[in-house]
Amino acid sequence: MTPMQTLELTETNYHRLLKRQIRKSLPPDLAEHPDIQDFLLAVNQAYTEYQDDLSRMELILEQSSGELFKANRELSRIAQEKTEEAALTSKRLEEVVGSISEVLVQLDRDGNFTYLNQAWESITGYPVSASMGQSFAGFFPTAEAREKVTEILSQETEGKEETLRIYTVGGQEKWLGVSLTPYFSNGQHIGFTGTLADVTARVTAETKLKSYTRDLERINAELDQFAYVVSHDLKAPLRAINNLSEWIEEDIADMLEGETKDQFRLLRGRVHRMENLINGILSYSRAGRMKTVKEKFVIRGLVDELCESFSTKKPLSFSIEGDASMEIEAEKIALTQILQNLVSNGIKYNDKDEIRISVGWKDLGKEYEFHVGDNGPGISPEFHERIFVIFQTLQARDEVESTGVGLAIVKKILDEKHSKIRIDSVMGVGTTFYFTWPKNEAKDI
Template sequence: MNNTNPKHYAAAQAAAAVKVHSPGTTNTDTPTMPSFPVWLLALPLAACLPPLLSGWGISLASVTEIPPIQAVNGAQVISNGLFFHTLLEAMGAVTATILLAVALSHYNIRRDTAVPLLALALAAGGSADAVHALLAAAIPTAPPNPAPILLTATIARATGAVALLLATAVILLARPRRLIFGTPGVLVIWVLVSIAVYALTDWMVSGGQPAGSPLVHASPGVIFLACLPLTWRLYQQRRDFFTATITIAVTLNTLLEVCLNLGSEQLFDHYFNAVHGLKITGFALPLAGLLLDWQALGKCQRQQLSADPNYIESESDHRFRAFTEQLPVGVLLVDTDGVIVSVNRGARELFGYQEEQLVGENVDKLVPVNIRHRHQALRNGYQYDPKPRRMAADVDYLTGVRSDGTEVPLEIGLGPIRLNGRTHTLVSVLDISERKQLLDDLKQKNTVLQESEQRLRAITEQLPVGVLLVDTGGAIVSTNHSARELFAYGEQQLEGENVDKLVPGSIRHRHRVLREGYQYDPKPRRMAADEDVLTGVRSDGIEVPLEIGLGPTMLDGRPHTVVSVMDISERKRLLDDLTDKNILMDQTIEKLTQSNEQLERFAFICSHDLQEPVRMVHSFSQLLEQRLTDHLEDKEREYLKFITDGAQRARNMISDVLMFCRLDQPVDSRKSVSLAEVCQQVYNTLHVSLEESRGKFTWSDELPTVTAVPSQLFQLLLNLVGNGLKFNRSDTPTVSLNSSLEDNFCRIEIHDNGIGIKPQYQQKIFQIFERLNAKKEYPGTGIGLAICKKIAEQHEARLLLESEEGEGSTFVLLWPLYQATKTEAFSN
C-alpha cells in the first residue's frame, strides 16, 4: 500500500480535540499550542486594589449628590453616576449575550455541551444585571432610596451565581453528550429566566420589600466562592482556555463582591461604578477564552495538515460522521484499495466488531470466503464505473460474515464520494434477515399456492363437465378441456372472448343484462333455475341443451365467476322418452284400475249372487236329511252329508272371498281402538271353541290404544288367534298376546304353542287359497292369513312370522301409532 493511513480519518479529529483541551503540553512529534496567557491573572488582583488603597487612606471614589430626575436636564443626567451605572450593566449584559451566541455556534460545530451550558449560566447572570439596571433607573426618588436598588442588585448577582453553580455541577455529574432541547431551547430558557428575574425583582420593589441584612447582600459572594472549586475541577478535566477563564471569572466575581460590600459608601459613587465596570471582565474573560480555544484548534489543525497531508478535519466531516452515526443502517467508507476508512454504529453492531477492529482492515474481511475472490474482481471493476447503485441487483440478497463467523443476509448499496482529493466508496449495508424470512415464507406459500393451482387446474381439466372462469366484464379467463370440447373450440380460441359468444343470438341481449345483474348478488346457484332447459351455441352454430351453474370466486383480488356447463342432450332425450313412457304408463294404470274395479265388482257380484244358490243347496240338503232319515240307507246318508258339508264349505269360501274383496274398498272409519277390548271380544267369540279344546287365550294387562278400523282389527286378531288354537296338537292349546312400543310403532306379538311352520312355507301361507295341511286334518278355506296380511297393509302395518316346525309360531304386527302418543297408548 501507499503511505495513506486510513485510520487518520477516524483519529485526526480526536487528536486535535485532545491538543486543544491540553494547552501548554508539548511533544516532539506533534505541533504545540500557545500556553495560557498569565497576564489575565492580573485582573482579579486589580479588583483588589481599591479596597486596599481605601484602607490606607487613599480613596478613588467621589461622592456626588444626585438631584431628583425631574429637576435635572440632559447634561446633568449624563454627568451623574446613575447613567454610568446603567451603561456599565448594559455592557455586561451585551457581552454575556455575545458569549452565548458564540457558544451556541461552537456547539453546532463541535457538539461540546459544556460550552453552551456555561455560557447560558453567564448569560442568565448578565440578563439579571440588566434587569437590575432597568429597575434602578426607574427608582429616581428624592432623596434617593438605596434599599430597593441594593435588593435588585443582590437578586441579580445571586441569580448569576446560582446559574453558574448549577451548570458546573450538571457538567461534572451528568456529563450530557448533547443538548436535549437544542439551540432554540437554549434561547427560550434564557428569555424565560430573564422574564422570571424581572418579575421577581419588580414584585419585590413595587411591594416595598426590605433591602435585607448585610448577610443577604453578601450571599452572591458566598455562592461564587462555592463555585470556585467546581470550576477548578472542570478545568482539570478539560484543560482548555474557556474553563480556565471561567475559573478566573468566578474568582474575580468573588473578590468584586467583597470590594463592593466593603469599599462603596454611597450609591452611584465613582467607587461603586468602578467596581461595576470590572464586572464586565467577568463576561469578557470567558468570551476571550472561547475565542482562544477556536484559535488554538485552527492552529492545531493547520499544523496537523502540514505534518500529515492525508489528515482532513472540517465541519462537513464532523457533520457527516454525526449523521452516519444516527442512521439505522450500517455505513462503511472504503477507499479504492478496499480498505475500510470508517464505520458507523449500525455497521459495528451488524458485524459484531469494535471500530478499531474494522478501520484499516480490508472490506473483504466481511465477505464469505467462498466468494471473496469474485468480490475482489467486482470491487476493482466498480472503480471503472463508480455510480450510485445497488450491489448485485440481479440476485435476491447478498451475505456478509459477522465476527463470530455466522453469515447474515444483506442488502448493499454503493455510492462514490470524494475525500481529500481521492475517490472513496460509501457502502450502506442493511440486515434483511427478517425480510429474507418473510420472503422465504412467501416463496414457500407461493410454491404451495402454485402447486394447489396446478392440482386444481389438473382436476378441472379432468372434470366431465365444462368449467369457464369469467371476469366481471364477461371476458373468458380460462376454460377446461370439457368446455372446449362441448363448444368445439381450440385451447386458446375462447380465452379473452366474451362469454356472450356462447349464447344464442336471440337471447344474447337478455343474457348480458342478467350477467351484469349477477354481480350485485353473487352467490352459488343454478342459472335460470325457473326454466326447463338452457341452450348454448357451438362453434359450428349448433345449439346444445345445457345445465349451467354459477359461483363467485376471487382471483388476484378481483371478483370472477366460475361457470359450470353440462351437456344434457342425452338427459333431455331420456327425459323426453321418460315423459312419453309416463304418459303411456298413466294410460295403462288407468286401464288396469278400471279392469281391477271391474274384477272386484265381478267378484263381489259373483260372491253375493252365489250365496243364494249355495244356501238353497245347503238348506234343502239339510231338510232332505231330516225328512228321509229313516228311509235312507247308510250309503245314501253319507252322500247326503257330502252334499251338506260341501255346501257349507262353499258358503264359507264365498263369505271369505266377499270379505277379501271388500278390504280393497276405501274405509274412512279409523279411530282409536283399545287392544284390550278387542282381545276381550275375540275371547268372547272363541269361548265355545276354547272350552271344547280346553285351550287358553291370554293377553297382557297393559295394552296400548292404536288407530284402526275396529271391525278389521277384530277380524285380524280373530284369525290369528283362531289359527293358533286350530293348528295345535297340544293337550292345552295356548295363545298369548303381548305388545311393546318401538319408535313410532306398536309391536304386537301373538304367540302359540302349535305345530309351527317350516321356513320355506312361511311366505307362501299369506297367499290366497294356500293350504299346507289336508282339509280333513285342519278344515278351512285357506284365505284367513291372506285377509290378515291385507288388513295389515290397509293400515300401513307389517305382518311378520317367526316360527319353527314343532316349536309353535309367533306372528308379529308392527302397527303404526298415528296420532296416538305413548302416554295415550298406555292410558288403559
C-alpha cells in the same frame, strides 16, 4: 489488489505528500521537531483505523449483498412456484366446474346471467358466451314457465325451487330443476346464485309412474268388480243346490235312512265349504289392497273387543300381555284382521280340553311387535312356510272345516306393509306367531 496493498500505497503517498507540505510551510528546525513527528504518527494511526473500518464495512456490505441476492433469488423461486401452483389450481378448478353435471348459475338482480359453467351448454345447447348477459326467463318458451321464473326472482329473502320445461337448441324438450337463492353484498340484494339440473329422466319416470298407478287403480277396480260378479255367479248355483237338496230331503223324508241321509248332509256340507272358499278367495284378493284410513287407538281396547267376539264349546281363556295405555296410529281394520285370523287359527285347531290364547305387543323403537300364542298341538318346522300358502291346511277338511285362506291373508297384508312374521312352536305344547307392524308406513304414491 488487496485492501492491505491499497492501505500501504496510500500510507506511502500520504507520508510523502505530508512531509513535502511541512517542509514547504515550516522552518527546517520546526519541521523536524519531535512534537510534529508525534502529530504525524497520530494522524497516521487515525487514518489507518479509518481504513480498517472502511475495509470491514466493505466486507460486511459485500456479504450482506450476497445474502440479499440469495434471499431475493429464493423469493423469486418461491413466487414462481406459487404462481405455477395457483395456475394449476385454477386450471383444476375450471376442469372440476366444467365437469359438474349441474349448471352453476349466477344472475344479477334483474335476472340476467352473470356466470354460467359449461354444463349450461351441455344441457341446453346454448353457448355460454352467447348466453351471458341474457335474461334467464327468455330461454323458456311458455308464459307459465316465465311467470314462475319471475316469481322466483321476486323472492329477496329466501330461496325457491321449481321444475320448469325448456327446449334445447335442437328443439328437444327437457326439464330443469331450478334452485335459486338471493345473495347480498354489504347488506344490499344484488342477485341470485344457484343450480340448474337436468331432471328430465326423473320427470319422465314420475309421469310414467303416475300413469302406471292410474292403470293399476283401474285394473284393481275391475278385478274387484270381476271378483264380486264371479263370486255372486258361483254362489247362486250353490245356493240352488243347497235348497234343492233340502227340498228333496223334505219330499222323501220317509224314504231316507242311515247312509242316504248322511250323504245329503255331506252334500250340503260340501256346498257350504264351496261357498266359504269363494268368500275366502274374495277376501284374499282384496287383502292388502283395500286402503283404509289410519286412526289413533289404544291397542288394549282393540284386543279386548276382539277377545269378546270369540266363543267355543270348550273352556276358553285369554292372557293379555302389553302396555295397557299404548296408543298407535295405524290401519285398525287391517291390524284387527290379522289378529282375528291368528286367534281364530289358535282356537280352531286346538286339541286341548281347555283352550288358552295369549295376545301381546311391545314397542321395538322403529316398529311394534305383536304375538298371538296358543296351547294347541304345535306346528312341525317343515310346515312353517307352507301354512301361509292359500288353501293349505294341516288337517283334513272333514276333520276341521277350514278354507286355508286365513293365514294366507295374514301373510299378504304383512307383505304389503313390508313386515315380517315368524313362528315359534313346540310340538304338543303350543305355537306362537310373532309379527311386526311399522310405525311409519310408506306413503302411497
